[in-house]
Amino acid sequence: MSSLLGNIFKGWSDYTKGNEEGGHHDYEHMYAMVIDLDMCTGCNACSTACYAENNLATVGEEYFGARQAMHWMRIERYFDEPNVGEAEADTQSRGASFLPMMCQHCNAAPCEPVCPVAATYHTPDGLNAQIYNRCIGSRYCANNCPFRVRYFNFYDHQETAWPAPMEQQLNPDISVRSKGVMEKCTFCIQRTRAARNTAKNEGRAIRDGEIQTACQQTCPTSAILFGDLLDETSAVHQAWKRHQVQLGKYAQNKTNPELRGYRIFEELNVDTKVLYLERVREV
């Protein structure tokens, strides 16, 4: 009760602080990712690892065709590369561009304020969380997501996706979603939690690299980097710094504009936490 007014003032000062110092957040951690698109081969290993780790249901051809699939991590493939000039008109003269796309865990996530029941919100870890059992399925969040990385359980898939004995493979550390709820990439929150627990038991801070997301762990070319952006020694922090990308900005003021780091739809000012490194082409 006494926290009522305190909460009001604290919330307000955090907010103003956030406005003044771009990207300030009163977070314990801020997990972020770096994906080097020049290393990504588009092999799908991350995507399948995600299915295995996060109890993702397969939906079958019919529902996939109806675009009701739920692949938290999807590998998109594009053929146009405007930056390096048009490819030959009648035949492909270079490869494709692959884009691993999952929840970008925006700091100013457009999905969060629109959820009527606050089933999606920002955790003190700086993650955009989805609480399945609170979700009532209004799907507003997915409509407001510019990346379209929120997936809705249009059906119950338990019977078809995990026919016995497949349910034994399900990861007990996270829920299996039933029909009518939204789900999305959590940056493998169960792994974050486990690492935090271990660290706490051992009375130390979480080490950089101690938490590996399933996609990162399996990526054959090690194109994915994951870590705490607030930890200045972390590889992720270093990479963000090296590429002169800062949170809380919708246009980066790089001293070297040729650096590869960029965030997708930065101009929407949703403050995503996934830094992509541009694909490189020999031209």
Add this chain to the structure above:
Amino acid sequence: MSKTKINRRNFLKVLGLGGAGAALAGCDMPSTVTLEEGEEKIYSYLAPEEYVIPGVGVWYASTCLQCPAACGTHGRVREGRVLKLEGNPDSAVNAGKLCQMGQAALQAHFNPDRITAPLINGQPASWDDALALINEKASGGNVAWMTGTVSGHQRVLLDAHLAATGKGHHYAVETVNARAWTDAGKTVLGDAMPTLHLDKAKAVLSLGADLLGTWISPVTFMGQYGKFRAAPRGVLIMVEPAMSLTGANADQWVAAKPGTEAAVALGVGHLLMTKHGLSLNGMPNATSAFQSMTPAQVHEIAGVSEAALNKIADTLVSHSPSLVIANASHAAARIAMVLNIMLGNVGKTLTPGASIAADPLAPMMGSSKDLAEFAQNAAAGKIDAVFISGANPAFVAPQGLDMAAALKAVGFKVAIATCHDETTKACDVVLPLSSALEDWGTHVPAYGGKPGVVHLQQPLMEPLHADTRGLGDILLTLGKSAGVDGLDAFEDYYGYLRTAVSAMIGSELEGDWHRVLQAGQFETRAASRAFSAGHDVALGFSETAVSGLHLVTVARQGLYDGRHANSSWLQEAPDQISKAVWDSWAEIHPKTAASLNLKDGDYVRLTTASGAITTRVFIYKGVHPNAVCVPMGRGHTDYGRWANNGVNPLTIVDAHLGDWQSSEIIATASLVKIDAAGENRHLVRLMDTDQQYGRKLVATIPAQQFGRTQGGA
């Protein structure tokens, strides 16, 4: 040793879901009262190991058998169930990484369509009856084995069994193989499996070798590719008729007419000689072959422009050391080897491989040549009985081989399989095989491992189905009844394996064995090899495939040759190139489509001399206008609930068009006719666009910029 076994087994007991069952139905339903008392059961352990704690996952090392690469894995085991596989960071093959097929080994293990009991003529039977029948029918005469790639002690036992039963032959069948490359290596450099150093190469030219997708050991190559792309950044050039995953990552992708990669390679060699002044000392045959293939001829034969060819040659020279690899044909592979010699790559990016000293353990690499031979021998009545394991000849054989008749001609067929497939259906006895996650084994990676390292496969959980047995156990039983010497001492394969491994590591100590289990691998003596000087082999290529539309069947990482089609994860993982799921498609070039008046999603009938299939077209520019590319893997008829979709292009491959110097069935040689089949249905894909519409999604920068900012070249 039996004592260890009991302990070992106990920790694996499924009993003891210790309070946290599978979190099924995680969200409430209106009718479900979730706070019920007495609704769920808890089984306690009987006498668990101290480190087995319900609710805490433990990682165990094992080996992945999803493709012949034999990557090391770690499996997360909780409450006696394996939940997740990761790469074994200690393995030199995959360095902690895993591809999607490896991830999906879980689904092969938990597959709902597993065979759970022995079958005799399709009827459930007991092991005793099945083994008795096998003893009766397959104890003498011409007993053959057909497997995929096998290595380690399973191969030892298998060889022993073959030797004991007499005149039999071992057919190792792999549709997706590197036989062209290994043969060329052996012929030109005297080493079938030289070590490639992608990470040291500054340019890589691949002639149809999908090294990031399915070639030899993709995870190894992808690991190296990561380093190859770091500053200074290497350049990847791919020559092939239809875009593979490697092609999709290439800086320069060159579409060649199907089957003409060798001509392109010769053309490159020609330019290297004439334009860049490189020469081949002491290889007059090769030199003349290069000299006789002018860029103009290449353009005519392969449809590759002189500019593209020049660019390839320039890049290879300017980015030295480079590496040329090939898998398109034996001819192309040989030329690639010679090009490596000419470019001076040998010893830099191409070094001699190493194998383990214990040769019987070395992998028996499969090929499709064995498939054809098996079909011929079987049809000729030369095989009395066959054991089939890890191969699905009824699915992968082209119609021209008439595998159905061949199998019928074999008197007695035993399938040892985890799941029903087209082959088990044709077999007299089906023995239920433990999944790769329930079995013991040793595997020698064909490529990429540390020299002399053997990967150990250990069960990650108690068999799901009590009546299944491991391949090693079956081989041991068969060996014993065939009278193989020295097997009677072993109660089971575990005992045999432990003894054998102990001998190899030179220690009988419990602790050392546990260290091996923990590492998932052990080192034995390595035998290093050396290159012989470049042999001046004849270079040439088959000119059968230069005009008309050709069928190109390719394997993609995922369903592979079809063995993973019963995994819903892999069926639903979009194909890397077309992004299609759950069904087959035929990739054709827009020009071809225009000339045939086809649009995306039109059903077409592809007819070759061997038969016809009907599937939908996917039109895009990543395929040569003369090629129709149909990825393999689908078209199963009897392979579980998820596999029965799409078409199998392997059936219409023209089996009689062998490669130039081998009897390999090659994937690019069949002339094909396309007819619209009338119907049109949208091909189900992850995305229906290839364009970014001006959004900065995947931004691309020129390599010069990368050089400036990342310190690369």
Add this chain to the structure above:
Amino acid sequence: MAGSSKKIVAKTRRVLGLFGDFDQAFEVIAGIRRYQVPGLTVDDVTLKSPIEHPEIEDVLGERPTDIPKFAFWGGLFGLVFGFLFLAGAQANFLVQPQGGKPVITIPSNVVLAYEMMILFGVLSTLAGFIIGGRLMRKSSGLYDTAITVDQIGIVIEVTDKQYQPLTELFKKHNVIEMHEEALS
């Protein structure tokens, strides 16, 4: 409808006169205003009509109503309560950081408090109507269904002495019908 019994003389009966025309009823009330019936004032008159006659106030005099007050205070309460309720709920909600927005979000709370203001304003107005209009109470028996058709009724409580002059006044203005009942 029960008249106040402030007069010294006890009122004995209640009279309802029905008129066919507003003007006639008007005249009757004007008559009373002119003290044509001794001791009766317009404050004793209750008019029952099929439609609303704001003009009647010319003669009946201004009779105040509390409805606007109810509306105002209801609305004000809704506004204040709404805002406090939301702010309190937000500040003590377990889930706080939301899309980079502050804990108490003024724009959204303004919208919601605005709705609450209207809701409570309307509800309070309704309450005011029921209280002020003396609805949902037991009514006196003097009523004629013709009132809901087209006739205007005038209800007055009178003493015995006033009865006669009142009847005359009614009749003078073409009363159509008269009902009366004794007051106990």
Add this chain to the structure above:
Amino acid sequence: MSTERSKRKPFPWVQAAVAAVVVGASIVLGAQIFERQLHPESAGVAPAPRVPGAEFPTDTFAGKDVEQPINYSHKLHAGDLGINCLYCHTYARRSKVAGIPPTAKCMGCHTVVGTDKPEIEKLTQMWQSNQSPAWNKVNDVPDFVHFSHERHLQKFLFDNPEMDIKNAPDVCAMCHGDMNQVGVAKKMKPLTMGFCVRCHESNQGPSDCTRCHK
């Protein structure tokens, strides 16, 4: 007939506004206080166990009798014999689940003790036939709740300077009630989200949803 129009006074704006604010605020805050504080102890079952430095909800729950394959008595073992909870539920300090003790642990005593009792005979028989008793889960939370015994024991028992391992039953009783009093296990606390949240609030536990819901 109202005649109060003559004596109309200026309306007390200020007072009324203050009153409205007070009423509104007290409704909000009153509701908060009423709802968010720990519920008063309800009459009945057990006195609140003592865990220094911790405040926790005292509401109780009358669980139903759940039949178990073996009529194990907590009263006898934990109460009368004084066996520490963590002796049998040993996983609780290392895992999110407390777990049921392995049969071997039971047999540790019962190969010698009370072998003639019918329930022990049942147990012995199961042990000899390599069978696990199929216990019925008594304290069940929905599958989307990921409660960790380890974390809670760590906080209230092992990291608590005033507590010793022998006080474990007091900590367990926070959520499980006084098991020393019952025979076959029974649910004695509501274990609803409100129950958890109230305790988290008063003990500064995390309020982040993802700590329990993943």
Add this chain to the structure above:
Amino acid sequence: MSDRKHLTREQTKDIDENIAWASINTDVLRSMENPRRGYWVAMAVSVCLFSVMIYAEVYQYMYGMGAALLNTSHMWDLYISTFVFWIGMSHSGTLLSAILHLVHADWRKPIYRFAEAMTTFSLMTAGIFPVIHLGRVWNFYWVMPYMTDRGIWPNFRSPLIWDAFAITTYLTSSVLFLYIGMIPDLAICRDNAKGWRKPLYTWLSLGWRGDDRQWRNFRFTYLMIACFLIPLAVSVHSIVSMDFAMSIMPGWHVTTFPPYFVAGALYSGCAAIITLFILLRYFFKFEHYMTFPILDKVCKLTFVIAMVWTYLNLVEFASVWYGHDIPSKEVLIAKATGPYSPFFWGMMTFGSVLPFSLLSKWVRRNMYVLFFASIFLNVGMWLERWMIVTPTLSLGYHPQAFNVMWPGWTEWAMVGGSFGWFGMLFLIFVKVFPCVSMYEVKEMVFHRKRTIYEDVDEMMTLHSGVPGPKAQAQTQTSGGA
């Protein structure tokens, strides 16, 4: 009553001032009794449509939202657009009742009652949609801010919560507005009712006796609530527009949406009034009350609002067109040229071109033409809502999610069923409650007569010696008693 000649298209007066008050009662009360065959047919059709909706909802509940063919790109479709449509419909009652009441346009009096009923029922229809479109309908009450010891609340930042508040408020207020305005009429019903209706009306009329005190309080109450309703109505539809405008999606994040939605709401409300006006006039023989001159005024009002709507529409397009927000522009172009373009142009035709027909007096006075015109106006407005929701979702920002979807059968069933539900409620209403305000028509007649006759009466008597209309009316009124 006897002379129907003046009720033709050439009628100029809004209402015949000489109409007997008693016959007003009789006419309206008659309409509430003895449903004829047409009524039962209409009722049967409505119930059938509604049953299909129930079936579709049960089906969707069992099998999941996928049955509606919604997908990852199209999380909302017809459910939300139809929701917006019905919310829009609900603005007619407020417009006619509250705004015209405040500006003393007394021609609203014969027709506002059914318009208000329409408001209430459209809201009750609209309210269904946000609920049925939930993935887990059984938890819909979680959007309500109620106390719980879990310490969780709805997210007050969400426009959906604003919707919930706004709709609840609007529904409550408009039901009360409808009801309060009906109390004097319920007293009339009570005085004439028999059987089961008697206790119902007695109870509902709250002891209305027509006292001057009651009338006075009534007047203020009605006025106050009207004052509350106008800003409320504006806020409700602008809040509905914020579901879109507060998002970041191209084509939704548009600042002109609030006024645009309000204009669209008034527009479709007016069109619906025309439809129901014609139906009621025809079936209940309300020619005396729902006259051509009133219809004429409604049509003109509709035209004006249509032009406002068109203007705002064009402004929106223009601002997108001249802006350089590429995704928004793409959405706009796709609307006009993409797979949904027939519907877009249908919307433009029905919404912006068709209203020009209302400029023709022939159209305004031709019930049949007007009936179909009004239906098409509303079709246009429904298409407008669909064209707001779906094309944006089919494009958006991310090319991977570009997707064209067509609604599934459950969506169509629910859209159709919503008309059934609305029809059902309305049909019940017209037989239980007076759909023409009797006392207000009397007031209208009374005041018109007074204002017209005050001066005319004297003149006529003076010049011709013939008793003026006032005197005539006097005899007529008393005669009708």
